[in-house]
Amino acid sequence: MSISSRQFEAERVIMNAEDGEMDGLLEIAGTDLEAGGSGAVLLRVFQTLDRAGLPYCVLDSYEGYPASEPSGDVDCVMPIGVLPSRLAAVLHANRDRIGAEVVQWNSESNHYVTLTFKGPDGRPRFLHLDVHPGYQRDGRLFYSAEEVLESGRRHGQLWVPATDVEFGCYLVKKIAKGSLDEGHGRRLSELYRRDSAGCERQIARFWGGGGADLIASAAASEDWAPIRLQLPRLRAELRRGAALRRPLRLGMSKVSDIMQRARRRLRPTCGLHVVLLGPDGAGKSTVLEAVRQDLGPAFGGDVEDGTFASVLGHPRPGGRPHDKVPRSLHMSVAKAVFWFLYYTPGYYLTVSPALARSSLMLSHRYLVDALVDPRRYRYGGPGWLSRLVWKLAVKPDLVILLDAPAEVIQARKQEVPLEETARQREAYRSLVGTMSNGRIADATQPIEKEVAEVNEFILRFLTARVARRFGLRPEP
Secondary structure (H helix, E strand, C coil), X not given: CCXXXXXXXXXXXXXXXCCCCCCHHHEECCEECCCCCHHHHHHHXXXXXXXXXXXXXXXXXXXXXXXXXXXXXXXXXXXXXXXXXXXXXXXXXXXXXXXXXXXXXXXXXXXXXXXXXXXXXXXXXEEEEEEECCEEECCEEEECHHHHHXXXXXXXXXEECCHHHHHHHHHHHHHHHCCCCHHHHHHXXXXXXXXXXXXXXXXXXXXXXXXXXXHHHHHHHXXXXXXXXXXXXXXXXXXXXXXXXXXXXXXXXXXXXXXXXXXXXXXXXXXXXXXXXXXXXXXXXXXXXXXXXXXXXXXXXXXXXXXCHHHHCCCCCCCCCCCCCXXXXXXXXXXXHHHXXXXXXXXXXXXXXXXXXXXXXEECCCHHHHHHCHHHXXXXXXXXXXXXXXXXXXXXXXXXXXXXXHHXXXXXXXXXXXXXXXXXXXXXXXXXXXXXXXXXXXXXXXXXXXHHHHHHHHHHHHHHHHHHXXXXXXCC
């Protein structure tokens, strides 16, 4: 189907899908979608793309969408001309209609887009779109976006590839990954039965002679065991053929990958370093663990502990923080020099690699704590020196103070006198108030609401970061 025909069909399907008229479209195959579920959000994403005239095809596992919740990434193909800027602009402009906002955009060979929305329980949930500018793996292009899109057909509310193209994409994916289990085999055989002649043409594009016959026989008989035994050979033939067809493209792709990795290492775009501050008793550890559980999926589940207590010189567990006398002036100056080395050049050896992996790094102790409570860390040097180290140190992306009156904090934990807790609270508030990336959360509210507020700070930051990246206007 041509792109213009697709646009006409899309307009026909969504002509009644204006705001306030979604209920009928949320009934798919007689099933009411959960209004706050990822299936409904996915449907609104694709309706928005149709309305904006952005062609797409969902590559596989689409038959349960959107009546069922996506269990993993939603793979789709879009033309390179709309990636990433036009797609980002459309998703951003229609975030209220979709009911979700983009919080992550990881661009490598594909565009891995993460949207967030609130589930029925009020906690953040996530939808992951893996958008391909053509079907490719390891720098090798197997199907252009134009070929996939031109073959597109309507499946319910979604655009999907023609049966033979879907078979070819799915087969290439599984053999290129060297993973073909019984479920994958059943799906391939099902597609083969629908269009055996077309599927055999797709097989012949990538394998010759015995390899093509072996795959066609497996698809027809539904016995994929012989293919699993020959996966290394079939994978090598597939990769070799793709490289020979487009050798220049493969070379350019490899160079681009190296440059992107280097750029991501120097300037991470998807990882995030968050520091929680507050006196003992503010609930930092409890909130940190809850945030880890709630927001981990936005970072592929990759959450790391970025607490630097041992570097700072944190007292032994169970010991009172002010029990020991401060170090001598010379030892304190030496400690400040160590902090400078660790939090400036050392940052790029400890934290930056995690951020380059798109990890969420959470800290509840950081250098800034030593400015507020130097005695805890046995620092007896001049205050101007520790402040200078902090000024020169690499700053985290976001600093969140868990704030509560001293009496509330003392009721939870009494490691220092009330007067010291009150002093620390005011010092933290004064310090965070000067930071452009500082936020203050109310630690007097129930833990669920406190965690929700911290989550909101982090998600707002991520949304604004993506918007700035594409030159879009973030929300205040």
